Amino acid sequence: MDNFGFLFAALLVVWIGIFVYIYYIGQKLNDLRQQLSEVEIRRKPKYEGRSVNVGVSEDL
Amino acid sequence: MALTLYMTLIYAPTDATQGDVQRIFYYHVPTAWNGFLAFFLVFVASVVYLFKSSRFWDALARASAEVGLVFTTIMIITGSLWGKPVWGTWWSWDPRMTTTLILWFIYLGYLMLRAYAPSKQQGARYAAVLGIVGFVDVPIVYMSTKWWRTLHPQQVVEPGQVSMPPEMLQAFMVSLLAFTLLFIWILIIRTRIALIEDELEIRSIENG
Numbered sequence: 001m002d003n004f005g006f007l008f009a010a011l012l013v014v015w016i017g018i019f020v021y022i023y024y025i026g027q028k029l030n031d032l033r034q035q036l037s038e039v040e041i042r043r044k045p046k047y048e049g050r051s052v053n054v055g056v057s058e059d060l
Numbered sequence: 061m062a063l064t065l066y067m068t069l070i071y072a073p074t075d076a077t078q079g080d081v082q083r084i085f086y087y088h089v090p091t092a093w094n095g096f097l098a099f100f101l102v103f104v105a106s107v108v109y110l111f112k113s114s115r116f117w118d119a120l121a122r123a124s125a126e127v128g129l130v131f132t133t134i135m136i137i138t139g140s141l142w143g144k145p146v147w148g149t150w151w152s153w154d155p156r157m158t159t160t161l162i163l164w165f166i167y168l169g170y171l172m173l174r175a176y177a178p179s180k181q182q183g184a185r186y187a188a189v190l191g192i193v194g195f196v197d198v199p200i201v202y203m204s205t206k207w208w209r210t211l212h213p214q215q216v217v218e219p220g221q222v223s224m225p226p227e228m229l230q231a232f233m234v235s236l237l238a239f240t241l242l243f244i245w246i247l248i249i250r251t252r253i254a255l256i257e258d259e260l261e262i263r264s265i266e267n268g
Contacts, residue, residue: 003078003079003080003081003145004079004080004081006081006084006141006142006144006145007080007081007083007084009141010084010087010088010137010138010141010142011087013134013137013138013141014087014091014134014138017130017133017134017137018130018134018242021130021246022246022249025246025249025250025253026249028253029249029252029253029256032253032256032257032260033256035260036256036259036260036263039260039263039264039267042267043263043267
């Protein structure tokens with residue numbers, strides 16, 4: 001029975017499907033990590049400012 | 061994965077009646093198994109979420125539903141590609157295939173429910189209920205070849221009963237293990253994404 005084409009098509013569906021999905025979630029994970037680190041950076045200056053002020057008032 | 065390719069395409073003997081197309085079996089069944097495993101995890105995580113309202117279990121359920129849907133989609137397409145040369149048709153409305161398609165729609169609906177719910181918490185709660193009720197279809201899909209007369213063959217590997225040559229069984233086991241490990245790895249990444257999404261939402265609410 002010559003039906004190698006169907007096997008080849010099935011293999012393409014399996015591997016391309018899985019690799020495309022892995023690529024998609026990999027990209028999404030990187031984007032989200034970047035967004036999270038940007039949010040962290042935006043939050044930090046508030047606290048740093050306060051600690052500097054406290055340090056200055058103590059010295060005085 | 062390289063070992064899986066070698067075992068399934070070279071090591072395993074060619075089927076005498078179906079020819080090379082029978083090798084689709086080594087991909088079709090592991091993807092089906094992992095789809096069922098994913099939906100079982102959705103069921104467990106949904107039950108725990110309804111009791112504990114924990115962010116982690118909700119994230120796991122969400123991630124598992126999506127990964128399960130990807131594996132089930134691949135399973136349906138490979139099944140169709142196997143059915144055409146063997147049965148002469150791409151699709152048949154027999155009990156196994158019909159219940160599988162219903163399963164696919166249940167989890168597509170699950171993801172849509174989450175996406176379009178008025179609030180994230182409401183969506184999580186409704187989806188948890190659907191994740192529990194929807195799982196009822198999984199044993200129906202599994203048992204469909206025993207309960208009804210179907211075009212789809214019976215399970216060839218069951219506890220205490222194996223009806224295939226040892227080389228084919230070894231290739232199948234390697235493929236099953238490889239796809240299960242791949243599924244776990246993908247699920248870990250997808251759950252991490254869901255947790256970071258939640259974290260970002262909390263931060264954005266905090267920041268106004």
